[in-house]
Structure formats: structure tokens, C-alpha cells
Amino acid sequence: MQVxxxxxxxxxxxxxxxxxxxxxxxxxCSNVNVTNFLAKCREKNIPFYYAMIYAATFALNEVxxxxxxxxxxxxxxHEKINPSFTAMQHGTDLFKMVTVDMTSGLEEFVEKAKQKTEEQQEYFVKSDVEGRDDLIYITCIPWVSFTNLSHTISFNKEDSVPRLAxxxxxxxNGKTLLPFSVEAHHSFVDGIHMGQYFTCLQEYLDDFK
Structure with missing residues (x-):
């Protein structure tokens, strides 16, 4: 970390x-093309949600x-940003927040994320996030193809953690598209950086093998 x-x-x-x-x-908000990425995840039997968390966080770390x-x-x-994401608690309609550090590879991350999600029984683990701002908050709404979205947020001017959904x-038109939103603090992130992020994310999704 650098001051x-x-x-x-x-x-x-x-x-x-x-x-x-x-x-x-x-x-x-924009649609990203996940045609190749989804096909490869299915081919490798990799859960799309965890794989997408990795891809989205990987691209964010590039900008x-x-x-x-x-x-x-x-x-x-920060040198590296890590994902803190929602996951449904088994047997309920309630979600929990799961925080997993990034790894050097997608498949290793997916295994870590699956294990942490399965083992975590608490909805919100304070010790995982307390005092940390090296995070990216991630959620998924797989029941709705949205065109706009807003997040709950406290009016804390120090809160500069981006949100992805x-x-x-x-x-x-023969493509599989995913509605994707990025929320960020304008003190650091301008439109050009949003464009860089979406470009980097799309390149990762297209190049995934």
C-alpha cells in the first residue's frame, strides 16, 4: 500500500x-458479452458466478x-483489491457476505470461494472486513436482466469502495449478454477509467480458454 x-x-x-x-x-450500466466465457465455464464445469467474480476483480486490478x-x-x-461478494445461504432466501482474497489463477480462486461460501454460517463476518478498504463489493441479481441499478450506501465521505453488480x-443476435454495473467514487474514477475497465473485462472474457 502506498500513501x-x-x-x-x-x-x-x-x-x-x-x-x-x-x-x-x-x-x-452496460451489457458485456459472455458468450465465450460462459461456454468455457460450462465446458470446464466451473460455476459461472465464482468465475465472474474472479474475472470482474481481475479486470478491476488492472485499472x-x-x-x-x-x-x-x-x-x-492498494497493490491488490479483493472481492467481498453476496452468496445465498443454503436452505433460505437470505444472503451472506463472503470475502475471499484474490489468487493468481481463476480455478484456484473458484475453489477457495466455493469452500469459504460453504463453510461460512454467519451472514456478515465482521472480522473479514473490519478496518479493510482493499475490497470491491460485488453482488448478483440472476433473476433480472436489469438496465439500471442503485446500491444502498451510507453518506460517509470516506467510503470510496467501488461496487459491482x-x-x-x-x-x-447470437450473443449471450450480461447486464453489468459499476459504481465508483468520482474523486478517483472518471468516465475514461470506466471505459478502460469495461474494455479490460471484455478482453478477459473473450480471451478465456
Missing amino acids: IDLNTWPRAIHYHFFKRMDYAHYLI EAFKYRIRQENVVL WGKYFRE
Whole structure:
């Protein structure tokens, strides 16, 4: 983790401009093409949800803007961001939050995520997330192919953790498309960075073998 020198940081003026806002988060929704990725997951018998968590987090780690966080009067840059995601509690219609550190490979991550999800009985494990901001919050709504979405959020100006969500994939013009949303803090993430993220994510999904 690196503490940013706000006196020399090129983005400092944008950071201060948006930090003054009452609500500096914004959200973009788009469809991503998962035709190849879904087919390969089925071929390898890999659960699509866990695989998508890895792909989404991998791409996010490739775009530096998503790895900055506000800490009181400081800005820090994390080396690696890890996913904290929703998972249904078996036998109920309630979800739990599961936090798993990223690994160097998708299949290793999927096994870790499956194991943690199966073993975790608590809905919210405070010790997994307390004091951490090296996270990305992820959820999935597989029952709805949404075109827009909003997240619950506290009006804490230090909360600069991005949120990802995706919905029910659907077929269109011979492709399988997945509604996908990204919410981020404008102090760090502009439209160009959103574009970089979606490009990186799509490349990963297309190149997955």
C-alpha cells in the first residue's frame, strides 16, 4: 500500500473537487458479452458466478484508478483489491457476505470461494472486513436482466469502495449478454477509467480458454 503525496499528485485537484460533494459516487450500466466465457465455464464445469467474480476483480486490478481509497485526510493506493461478494445461504432466501482474497489463477480462486461460501454460517463476518478498504463489493441479481441499478450506501465521505453488480444473462443476435454495473467514487474514477475497465473485462472474457 502506498500513501499518496497530495502536493505532487496530478489528480489532487479533481480529488478535492469531488470529495466536497455530498454524494460523489456514480454508476454506469452496460451489457458485456459472455458468450465465450460462459461456454468455457460450462465446458470446464466451473460455476459461472465464482468465475465472474474472479474475472470482474481481475479486470478491476488492472485499472489503477479503482485501487485508490480515502482514509481521513489521506489517499492510499492498494497493490491488490479483493472481492467481498453476496452468496445465498443454503436452505433460505437470505444472503451472506463472503470475502475471499484474490489468487493468481481463476480455478484456484473458484475453489477457495466455493469452500469459504460453504463453510461460512454467519451472514456478515465482521472480522473479514473490519478496518479493510482493499475490497470491491460485488453482488448478483440472476433473476433480472436489469438496465439500471442503485446500491444502498451510507453518506460517509470516506467510503470510496467501488461496487459491482450483474444480472440475468440473455441471448441477443447470437450473443449471450450480461447486464453489468459499476459504481465508483468520482474523486478517483472518471468516465475514461470506466471505459478502460469495461474494455479490460471484455478482453478477459473473450480471451478465456
